[in-house]
Amino acid sequence: MAIVIENDEIKNIKNSNSIVEEYSIPNDGGVHGGVAYHDLQGKAVVPGLVDAHTHLLWSGDRSPEVRQRREGLSYAEIAASGGGIQSTVSATRAASDEHLFRDGYVRLREALRTGTTYLEAKSGYGLTVKDELRLLEIAHRLDQMTELPSLHPTWMGAHDVPKGQTKEAYMHELLSKQLPAVAEQGIARSADVFCEPGWFDLDETHDLLRDSKNAGLGLRMHVDEFANGGGGELAASLRVETADHAYHTPMNARKAMAANDVMTGFLPGTPYAMGDGWPDMNSMVEEGIPYSLATDFNPNCQTLSLPFMMSLMVQRCGVHPLEALRATTVNAAKSTPHVSGRPHGCIVEGGVANLNIVDGPNWEAVTLRPTGTPFCATILEGRFISH
Numbered sequence: 001m002a003i004v005i006e007n008d009e010i011k012n013i014k015n016s017n018s019i020v021e022e023y024s025i026p027n028d029g030g031v032h033g034g035v036a037y038h039d040l041q042g043k044a045v046v047p048g049l050v051d052a053h054t055h056l057l058w059s060g061d062r063s064p065e066v067r068q069r070r071e072g073l074s075y076a077e078i079a080a081s082g083g084g085i086q087s088t089v090s091a092t093r094a095a096s097d098e099h100l101f102r103d104g105y106v107r108l109r110e111a112l113r114t115g116t117t118y119l120e121a122k123s124g125y126g127l128t129v130k131d132e133l134r135l136l137e138i139a140h141r142l143d144q145m146t147e148l149p150s151l152h153p154t155w156m157g158a159h160d161v162p163k164g165q166t167k168e169a170y171m172h173e174l175l176s177k178q179l180p181a182v183a184e185q186g187i188a189r190s191a192d193v194f195c196e197p198g199w200f201d202l203d204e205t206h207d208l209l210r211d212s213k214n215a216g217l218g219l220r221m222h223v224d225e226f227a228n229g230g231g232g233e234l235a236a237s238l239r240v241e242t243a244d245h246a247y248h249t250p251m252n253a254r255k256a257m258a259a260n261d262v263m264t265g266f267l268p269g270t271p272y273a274m275g276d277g278w279p280d281m282n283s284m285v286e287e288g289i290p291y292s293l294a295t296d297f298n299p300n301c302q303t304l305s306l307p308f309m310m311s312l313m314v315q316r317c318g319v320h321p322l323e324a325l326r327a328t329t330v331n332a333a334k335s336t337p338h339v340s341g342r343p344h345g346c347i348v349e350g351g352v353a354n355l356n357i358v359d360g361p362n363w364e365a366v367t368l369r370p371t372g373t374p375f376c377a378t379i380l381e382g383r384f385i386s387h
C-alpha cells in the first residue's frame with residue numbers, strides 16, 4: 001500500500017503500483033517534480049500516537065521522594081517535610097518563562113521520538129491567576145513550534161488548593177477570577193478538576209465544570225485515583241470528554257460513562273511509579289467499554305513514552321496489543337480531537353498526516369521497545385522526521 005500526503009493531510013491511500021504509475025515515480029526514489037518519495041521497504045505504519053493526559057509544564061526536583069516513600073514516609077509526611085505537589089508549585093512559580101519553555105521543548109522532543117504527534121497539556125502547577133495564565137501561554141508558544149507535537153492546552157487550576165489558602169477562598173478565586181481570565185485569554189480548550197475525596201468534592205467539581213462549560217471549555221476529570229469518590233457517576237452525568245485514573249471507579253459507573261460517551265482514561269505510569277496495583281483490564285474488555293491510555297507525565301512519573309504505557313498494559317495486564325494501540329490512537333483522539341477538526345489517531349483519507357513508521361515489518365513491535373523507540377521515523381503533519 002502507499003499513502004499520498006499533501007501538505008498536512010492524507011490525500012490518498014492506494015495500491016503502491018497504481019500510485020507509482022499515477023505520480024510517475026522513478027525507481028531511485030528521492031524528490032521528483034515536488035513530490036518526495038519514501039520507499040519504506042515493507043515497514044509497518046501505524047497512526048501518530050495521541051497522549052490524552054499530561055502535566056507537561058512544571059519545574060523543580062522531587063526525586064528525594066522516591067527514597068522517602070521507600071523509607072516508609074506517607075504522602076502527608078512527605079508534604080510536611082517540604083515535598084509533594086506544593087514544592088512543585090513553588091518551584092514552577094519561581095522558574096522563568098524561558099526555563100519552563102526550554103524544559104517543555106526538550107520534553108516534547110522526547111515525546112515525538114516515541115511517536116506522539118498530539119498531546120494534551122494541563123496547567124495546574126501555578127494555582128494563581130498569573131501563574132496559570134503563564135503556563136497556558138507557554139503551552140501556546142510550544143504549540144507554535146512546527147517541529148514539535150501539537151498541543152491541546154487544558155486549564156487545571158483545580159489541581160490542588162494552594163498553601164496558605166482555604167478551599168472556600170480558593171474555590172471563589174477559581175470561579176470568579178481564574179476561569180474568567182482563562183476564558184478571556186482564549187488558549188485553553190478544556191478544563192480539568194482533581195475530583196477526589198480530600199481534594200475537590202462532587203459539588204465543587206460540578207460547579208467548576210458547569211461554569212467551565214458555560215465559558216466554552218471542554219470538560220475533563222481526574223477521578224477515583226485513591227478511592228471511589230463518586231467521580232465516575234458525575235463524569236457520566238456531565239458527559240465530560242474523559243475521566244482519568246478511574247482505578248476505583250465501580251463497573252456500573254464505568255458503564256454509565258461509556259453510555260454517555262465519556263472516555264475512561266487509564267494512566268498506567270502512575271501505579272508503575274507509585275507501586276500501586278494494576279487496574280483490572282479484563283473486565284473492561286469483557287464489558288466492551290472503550291478506554292484510552294496516556295502517560296500522566298508529572299514530577300513523580302517522568303515519562304512521555306506511550307510505547308512504554310502500551311508495553312505495561314500488554315506485558316503486565318494481559319491487554320491485547322491491538323487494544324493497546326487503539327487506546328493510544330483512535331480512542332485517545334476521541335477525547336482529544338485535533339484542533340483542525342479533521343480526524344487523527346487513524347489512517348484515513350482526509351485525516352491529519354500524522355503517522356509512525358515502525359522499525360520493522362510488524363505493527364506488534366510497538367510494545368517491544370519500552371526503553372527506546374519502536375519507530376524509525378514519524379510523519380508529523382506531513383513532515384518526515386527520522387529518529
Ligand SMILES: [Zn+2]
Pocket residue numbers: 053054055222296
Ligand atoms: Zn494527571
